[in-house]
Amino acid sequence: xxxxxxxxxxxxxxxxxxxxxxxxxxxxxxxxxxxxxxxxxxxxxxxxxxxxxxxxxxxxxxxxxxxxxxxxxxxxxxxxxxxxxxxxxxxxxxxxxxxxxxxxxxxxxxxxxxxxxxxxxxxxxxxxxxxxxxxxxxxxxxxxxxxxxxxxxxxxxxxxxxxxxxxxxxxxxxxxxxxxxxxxxxxxxxxxxxxxxxxxxxxxxxxxxxxxxxxxxxxxxxxxxxxxxxxxxxxxxxxxxxxxxxxxxxxxxxxxxxxxxxxxxxxxxxxxxxxxxxxxxxxxxxxxxxxxxxxxxxxx
Ligand code: SAM
Numbered sequence: 001x002x003x004x005x006x007x008x009x010x011x012x013x014x015x016x017x018x019x020x021x022x023x024x025x026x027x028x029x030x031x032x033x034x035x036x037x038x039x040x041x042x043x044x045x046x047x048x049x050x051x052x053x054x055x056x057x058x059x060x061x062x063x064x065x066x067x068x069x070x071x072x073x074x075x076x077x078x079x080x081x082x083x084x085x086x087x088x089x090x091x092x093x094x095x096x097x098x099x100x101x102x103x104x105x106x107x108x109x110x111x112x113x114x115x116x117x118x119x120x121x122x123x124x125x126x127x128x129x130x131x132x133x134x135x136x137x138x139x140x141x142x143x144x145x146x147x148x149x150x151x152x153x154x155x156x157x158x159x160x161x162x163x164x165x166x167x168x169x170x171x172x173x174x175x176x177x178x179x180x181x182x183x184x185x186x187x188x189x190x191x192x193x194x195x196x197x198x199x200x201x202x203x204x205x206x207x208x209x210x211x212x213x214x215x216x217x218x219x220x221x222x223x224x225x226x227x228x229x230x231x232x233x234x235x236x237x238x239x240x241x242x243x244x245x246x247x248x249x250x251x252x253x254x255x256x257x258x259x260x261x262x263x264x265x266x267x268x269x270x271x272x273x274x275x276x277x278x279x280x281x282x283x284x285x286x287x288x289x290x291x292x293x294x295x296x297x298x299x300x
Contacts, residue, residue, distance in 0.1 A: 019092075019093045020090055020091050020092075020093060020122070020123050020124070021048070021089070021090045021091075021092075021093050021094045021095035021096060021123070022090075022095050022096075022123070022124040022125070022126055023086075023090055023095075023096050023097075023098065023114070023115065023118045023123055023124070023125045023126070024043050024047060024095070024096070024097040024098070024126050024127075024128050025097075025098055025104075025105050025106065025111065025115065025125065025126070025127045025128065026040050026043055026044060026097045026098065026099050026105070026128040026130075027040065027099075027103060027104040027105070027127075027128065027129055027130030027131055027132065028040065028058075028061060028099050028100070028101075028102060028103065028130065028131070029061075029102065029103075029130070029131050029208065030102045030103045030131045030132070030133050030136065030207055030208055030236075031102075031206065031207060031208035031209035031212075032208035032209065033061075033064060035130060035131045035208060036061075036065065036130065037128070037130050039128055040128050040130055041065050041067065043097055043128050044062060044065070044067050044069060044097055044099070045065075045066075045067045045069060046069075046095075047069060047094075047095040047096055047097045048069070048070075048089070048094040048095050048096065049069065049070055049071075049072050049086075049089065049094060049095075049096045049097075050062070050069050050070070050071050050072065050096070050097045050098075050099060051071075051072045051073075051074040051082070051086055051096055051097070051098045051099070051114065052071050052072070052073065052074065052098075052099050052100075053073075053074065053075050053099070053100045053101050053105075053109065053110055054073075054075070054101050055071040055072075055073050057101050058071060058099055058101075059071060061099075069097075072085075072086065072096075074086070074098065074110060074111070074114060075110055076110050079110050079111075079113045079114065080113060082114070083113050083114040083117045083118075084117065086114060086118075087114075087117050087118055087121050087123065090118060090121070090123045091121065091123070097128075098111050098114060098115075102131070102133075103130075103131050103132050103133050104129070104130065104131070104132040107132055107134065107150075107152075108152040108153060108178055131208065133178065133204075133207055133236070133238050134150050134176045134178070134238060136204070136207045136208065136238075137176065137202070137204035137207060137238035137240055138174070138176055138240060140204070140214060141174075141202040141204060141214070141216070141240040142202065142216060143174045143200060143202060143240050143241075143242050144173075144174050144242070144243060145174065147173045147174070148173050148174040148175070148176055149168075149171060149173045149174070149175050149176070150176045151164075151175060151176065151177045152177070152178055153177070153178045153179065153180075154177055154179065154187060156183060158186060158190065161186075161187065161190055162190055162193070162194060165190055165191065165194040165195065166194055166286075166290060169194060169195060169244065169283055169286055169287040169290065170244045170283075170284070170287040171243060171244055172243040172244050172245075172246065173243045174240060174241065174242060174243050175240065175241040175243070176238065176239075176240050176241075177238070177239045177240075177241070178237075178238060178239075179237055179238075179239055180237075181233055181234060181235065181236070181237060184203070184226060184233070184237050184239070185223075185226045185227065185233075187239060188201075188203075188219065188222050188223040188226050188239075189223055191219040191223070191239075191241060192219045192220050192223045193268060194283075194286065195219055195241065195244075195283045195286075196219070196220075196275075196281065196282035196283040196286070197218055197219060197220030197282075198218050198219070198220065198281070198282070198283075199218060199219045199241060199242055199244075199283060200216075200217075200218060200219075200241070200242035201216075201217065201218065201219045201222050201239065201240065201241045201242065202214060202215065202216045202239075202240040202241075203215040203222055203231060203237055203238075203239055204237065204238040204239075204240065205231070205232065205235050205236070205237050206235040206236060207236070207238065209235070211232070211235065213231075213232070215231055219241070244283055244284065244287070245281055245283075245284065253278060254274060254278050254280055254284075254285055254288060255288065255292070257274045257277050257278055258270055258271070258274050258285060258288055258289050258292055259292060261273055261274055262289060262292055262293065267286065267289045267290060267293055268286065270285075270289050271283075271285040271286035271288075271289045274289070
């Protein structure tokens, strides 16, 4: 299908046959099936092939919408091989839609290699936008949205996760993360350790589903609520974290205090005590302490 109602994004730099098909990147619901757009349904029904992460899962979705288009498996373990095969079919004039299990393909989901290969082959790639858990969470979180940083899934191992968070300690943009339910408690604890208890955070659970819940508060509140079981530890979660507050102009006093403390103490303890002494925000001091440590090659 090359639908006359669909835009055909042309790759200017690569010559491609006029007969080539289009690759449509189609978002599917993240819970509520009513979130599949009419255009998404029409696209899925009229392409020659739907490339899906889990064909059995997508078959159920397509059946629900009365769509009988053949499916083709494209997942993280076969993406290179499957992409080459799909580009071959697109070149011959077939049109393909790519979907993932839920939400927008390529967003912490397979599809990037296929899109890159299709674009490199001069094939038109066109998005059919719709649900995305990160954007849905952010849109209702109540945190600043003028600029944000999407991190996908943080590293599963605590040390690597903390290193990532430490590198973002002074990041002023809102952070958006995906996390599996069994690691949410650890992530919340690490947010408190690295960013401090007071950093605003939002846990968005089971978006668009029957048990959709937003937990808004400070990182400390949410970590405690998780520990005592006040947050249902089931379902899917997006974690949003408010950005670091603007840095204080005068860092002279904090630097003096931190240097004294860092001579004797680890970074997190030095930052906590410096916050008590100076009245400044702990996460700002934590970041400053890391900079001082780095300047001194790991020493105070
Ligand atoms: N491509 C998808 C998208 O556009 O949102 C994301 C796929 S990623 C493999 C799955 C993760 O997205 C989940 O672990 C969870 O963090 C988040 N997620 C997906 N659906 C969700 C929902 N209904 N509510 C909250 N989080 C959700």
